[in-house]
Structure formats: structure tokens, C-alpha cells
Amino acid sequence: MHATRTLAEADRLMTVCNSCRYCEGLCAVFPAMEMRRAFSDGDLNYLANLCHACGACYVDCQFAPPHEFNVNVPKTLAAVRADSWATYAWPRALAHLFANNGVVIRLVTMLSLAAFIVGFAVFNDQKDLFGTHTGPGAFYALMPHKAMAALFGIIFLYAILALAMGVRAFWRDIGDPADTRVSTSAILQAIRDAATLRYLDGGGVGCFNADERPTDRRKLSHHLTFYGFLLCFAATCVATLYHYLLGREAPYAWWDLPVVLGTLGGLGLVIGPIGLLAARWRRDSALVEQKNSGMDIAFVLMLLLTSLTGLALLVWRDTAAMGLLLIVHLGFVSALFITMPYGKFVHGIYRFVALVRYAQERRAVSGEAAEE
Ligand code: SF4
Numbered sequence: 001m002h003a004t005r006t007l008a009e010a011d012r013l014m015t016v017c018n019s020c021r022y023c024e025g026l027c028a029v030f031p032a033m034e035m036r037r038a039f040s041d042g043d044l045n046y047l048a049n050l051c052h053a054c055g056a057c058y059v060d061c062q063f064a065p066p067h068e069f070n071v072n073v074p075k076t077l078a079a080v081r082a083d084s085w086a087t088y089a090w091p092r093a094l095a096h097l098f099a100n101n102g103v104v105i106r107l108v109t110m111l112s113l114a115a116f117i118v119g120f121a122v123f124n125d126q127k128d129l130f131g132t133h134t135g136p137g138a139f140y141a142l143m144p145h146k147a148m149a150a151l152f153g154i155i156f157l158y159a160i161l162a163l164a165m166g167v168r169a170f171w172r173d174i175g176d177p178a179d180t181r182v183s184t185s186a187i188l189q190a191i192r193d194a195a196t197l198r199y200l201d202g203g204g205v206g207c208f209n210a211d212e213r214p215t216d217r218r219k220l221s222h223h224l225t226f227y228g229f230l231l232c233f234a235a236t237c238v239a240t241l242y243h244y245l246l247g248r249e250a251p252y253a254w255w256d257l258p259v260v261l262g263t264l265g266g267l268g269l270v271i272g273p274i275g276l277l278a279a280r281w282r283r284d285s286a287l288v289e290q291k292n293s294g295m296d297i298a299f300v301l302m303l304l305l306t307s308l309t310g311l312a313l314l315v316w317r318d319t320a321a322m323g324l325l326l327i328v329h330l331g332f333v334s335a336l337f338i339t340m341p342y343g344k345f346v347h348g349i350y351r352f353v354a355l356v357r358y359a360q361e362r363r364a365v366s367g368e369a370a371e372e
């Protein structure tokens with residue numbers, strides 16, 4: 001018995017696929033499936049998070065609709081995947097935030113923007129708020145650095161804690177309890193697979209869209225988004241080191257490392273999300289789990305708007321618009337981090353953990369084969 005009908009459907013499909021095995025060369029899901037004869041809820045959550053939703057196994061499947069077997073692996077695994085994030089969410093009381101996630105993210109963003117508008121208006125007079133501030137410490141004329149660091153530090157640490165607790169529950173559920181230690185080689189393999197999006201290629205031809213012509217555009221957009229996010233994070237880390245170790249206050253010159261990293265990352269976080277939205281638009285609706293649409297689109301839009309407002313702040317920071325742009329950018333950044341453990345962001349974390357598990361399983365199997 002499975003906890004949900006979606007898991008029961010995934011079990012049915014994996015049982016069909018395990019007899020067929022036509023798709024075993026396409027991605028990691030099918031080889032991982034073949035290591036099992038029966039599928040617990042944890043197994044199915046693991047397989048669902050290994051799936052990169054390239055669509056190849058749907059296009060290749062002789063049992064896809066209208067066949068009576070009605071095999072649609074990408075769509076079913078997408079539904080299981082989204083449910084799994086709610087299953088492992090921490091604290092449990094907030095698991096329901098994954099349902100109607102688009103509305104939740106809109107609401108949190110509006111509240112966050114409102115809080116910054118009120119906060120800036122209360123603690124600054126109109127002359128400062130709409131005045132021109134330049135040179136080191138210009139941002140902190142409107143919001144003290146200590147207040148900014150404390151607020152975002154708390155939000156960030158909470159997000160890390162919530163994500164870590166969720167991953168802990170996931171890891172325990174998808175692994176043999178006696179074998180939950182993580183090997184360094186499995187982590188390195190998973191980092192390589194995640195960094196190159198090894199399994200987002202439809203078995204080598206690319207992702208499938210409505211016209212069944214595979215392309216690599218979705219993979220490229222995903223790379224731009226992911227590395228853009230990493231560069232922006234690196235820019236924040238370098239700026240923090242500048243502040244505390246060198247006593248140098250933001251904003252920095254355009255050629256300084258935090259600005260260069262932030263600008264490159266920001267551009268990636270504009271082009272990538274636009275590409276992902278376009279790819280979603282072109283995608284075959286048979287592959288899309290409509291229930292997840294709000295969550296998928298809200299997350300990509302949050303990345304895009306956070307990046308656009310950050311770039312706008314960079315361009316107009318020496319003008320009287322700086323106060324307003326700072327409010328809007330900080331409002332989006334805080335909403336992004338508050339909702340991080342309860343939205344699509346978690347897919348990258350859970351997929352990485354599934355890749356670690358897969359690398360570990362592969363090594364265990366090849367080790368056993370070598371011993372024989
Ligand atoms: S998706 Fe279809 S073709 Fe591929 S393994 Fe499953 S049943 Fe076979």
C-alpha cells in the first residue's frame with residue numbers, strides 16, 4: 001500500500017518499465033529502477049527526484065497514451081516529486097505551503113515588499129529616502145548595515161536549517177538505514193552529474209518539446225540560471241568578506257569583484273529564467289503536471305525579478321531612485337529566501353541528494369560485480 005494514489009500510479013508505471021526496460025540508457029532513473037523488484041514510497045520519491053523531466057521516455061514509449069497501459073513517466077514522476085518535497089518539509093506544519101505555491105509566493109512577496117516600504121518610510125525622512133546617496137556606505141544611509149545583516153542572516157540561517165532537516169528526512173527514507181553513510185567518491189560523482197546536468201539530455205539528443213524535436217535550449221537556460229545564482233551568491237560572500245575583513249563598505253566600483261560577479265550572475269539570472277519560461281511555453285502539455293505550474297512559474301519569476309531589480313539598483317544607484325530600488329530589491333531577495341525551503345528551489349537540493357544515492361548504489365553494484 002502506498003500513501004497516495006500518485007505513488008500507487010508511479011509504482012504501476014515502474015513495474016511496467018521494469019518488465020520493458022527499453023529506456024534504460026536514457027537517464028539514471030531506469031538503471032536505479034532496475035536495482036529494485038518492489039518499490040516503497042521512499043524508492044519512488046528517490047526515482048522521482050532522479051528524473052530531470054527531459055521527456056525522452058514519453059516520446060520513446062510504445063505504451064504511452066493512447067495505449068491502454070497509459071504510461072507517462074515524466075508527468076507521473078513530476079507529481080510524485082512535488083508531493084515528496086511536502087512530505088519531507090520541515091517543520092511539518094508548513095508542508096501545506098507546497099500546495100497553491102504560486103499564491104503563497106505571491107502573498108509572501110507582497111508582504112515582504114510592504115514590510116520594506118513601511119520600514120524604510122518609518123526610519124527615514126522623505127528627504128533621505130528620495131535623496132541622492134553616493135560613495136561607500138550609501139545603502140546604509142537608508143538601512144544600517146547591522147540591521148540588514150541581522151535580518152538576512154536570520155532568514156538565511158532559517159532556510160538552511162529547514163532545507164537540512166528536509167534533506168535528512170529524505171535521505172533516511174530513500175536509503176537502506178544500514179547504509180546511510182555518504183562516501184566522498186559518491187558526492188564527487190554527484191557534483192559532476194549535477195554541475196553538467198548529465199541527465200537533462202534525453203539520452204544525448206536534448207529535451208523534448210511540443211513538436212517532438214529535441215533541443216538543448218532548456219539545459220542551457222538551466223545552466224545560465226544555476227550558475228547565475230551561484231555567481232550572485234559568490235558576490236554576496238565576497239562583499240561580506242570585504243566588509244568585515246577589509247572594512248570596505250558597499251556599493252563598490254563597477255570593476256570590483258563583488259560587482260563583476262554580481263553583474264555576470266545577474267545577467268545569467270535574467271537570460272536563464274526567460275529561457276526556462278520560453279521552454280515551458282513550448283513544452284508538450286502531455287509532459288507537464290499542471291498541478292505544479294504555479295510553483296514552477298512563481299519560482300522562475302522570483303529569480304528573474306530579484307535579478308532585474310538588483311541590476312536596476314546597480315545601474316541607478318547614484319541617482320535619487322536608489323532608495324526606491326533598494327526597497328524593491330530587498331523585498332524580492334527576502335521573499336526569495338523566506339520561500340526557499342517551501343518552493344521549487346528545493347528541487348536542486350533533492351535532486352543532488354538523489355544523485356549521491358545513485359552514485360553510491362552504482363558503486364556498490366559494480367563493487368559486488370567485481371568481487372564475483
Ligand atoms: S517508459 Fe515505456 S518504453 Fe520506456 S521503459 Fe517504460 S514502458 Fe518501456
Ligand code: SF4
Pocket residue numbers: 023026027028029030050051052053054055056057058073074077199202
Ligand atoms: S523524463 Fe527523462 S529524466 Fe525523467 S525518467 Fe524520462 S528519460 Fe529519465
